[in-house]
Amino acid sequence: MKNTLMAFGCILVFLLVGCSGCSEKKEKTDGIDLVYVNNAYGIGFDPPENWTVYQGINRSLAIIAYDHNGEAILALFKPIEIMANKSFDEAIALELIGYPSKLKNFSLISTDKVIINGNNAIEFVFTYEKDTTIGSTAYSGIVQERHIYFEHERLAYLFGSVIKPEKYTEYADVVNQSIQTVTFL
Numbered sequence: 001m002k003n004t005l006m007a008f009g010c011i012l013v014f015l016l017v018g019c020s021g022c023s024e025k026k027e028k029t030d031g032i033d034l035v036y037v038n039n040a041y042g043i044g045f046d047p048p049e050n051w052t053v054y055q056g057i058n059r060s061l062a063i064i065a066y067d068h069n070g071e072a073i074l075a076l077f078k079p080i081e082i083m084a085n086k087s088f089d090e091a092i093a094l095e096l097i098g099y100p101s102k103l104k105n106f107s108l109i110s111t112d113k114v115i116i117n118g119n120n121a122i123e124f125v126f127t128y129e130k131d132t133t134i135g136s137t138a139y140s141g142i143v144q145e146r147h148i149y150f151e152h153e154r155l156a157y158l159f160g161s162v163i164k165p166e167k168y169t170e171y172a173d174v175v176n177q178s179i180q181t182v183t184f185l
Contacts (some may be wrong), residue, residue: 004016037185038062041078042049043157046181048074048174070137072171073162074178079155088151089113095149095156103128105142105185118180120151127165144168152184 036053037044040062047065049054051074057064063076082091100106103126111124124147131140144165150157159182161175 009125034066036063038076039185041157042185043076043079043152044183044185045076045159045178046179046180067171070133070139071164071167072175074175075158075160075162076182077158077160079152079157082151082154082156088120088149088156092149094134096124099126103130105129109144114148116148116150119182119184121148123148132162132163139164148179150182150184157182 003083014095035046036055038055041063041169045063047063048067051065051067053063053065060077061075062078065074066072080091080095082088085141086094100108106128107126109125109127111122114121114123126147127142129141130143131138132143133139143162145160145162147158147160148158159179161171163171163175
């Protein structure tokens with residue numbers, strides 16, 4: 001998942017070009033109504049109400065949702081395989097090791113091991129400086145990202161959010177509600 005952060009920078013291009021095969025799929029799994037599912041990767045989640053959602057945008061992204069104010073993005077990335085000789089923690093550490101050198105003015109805010117819907121996960125929050133697009137709005141400055149890596153059947157799934165730091169608290173509950181609906185099919 002070398003291009004994880006690059007994918008966020010490319011989102012505007014893909015949104016402007018559009019995507020084929022983007023459709024709403026409603027499915028009920030373990031009593032949870034999932035609005036969007038990706039059967040190819042066996043995962044789904046319920047994005048915030050009234051957000052725009054796209055599926056299959058590029059090789060890295062499975063599903064992406066953004067608000068119409070251009071202040072927040074949620075993205076579910078295609079899974080990466082955890083090597084047989086590595087634990088989940090080791091695999092994620094290898095993914096994260098390059099972040100500080102790749103991101104301008106990188107600052108790690110927090111990292112934590114969590115359980116979400118019965119799944120092991122590693123969460124980390126960080127800021128960095130970037131010229132980017134959040135939703136359909138151009139933005140230059142500090143962005144705050146929250147990445148949660150889920151472990152499921154020797155695969156690591158990344159669920160990430162990008163939010164303007166001054167809006168992070170405002171969007172925290174909305175993002176948490178969607179994270180709690182991440183379900184493996």
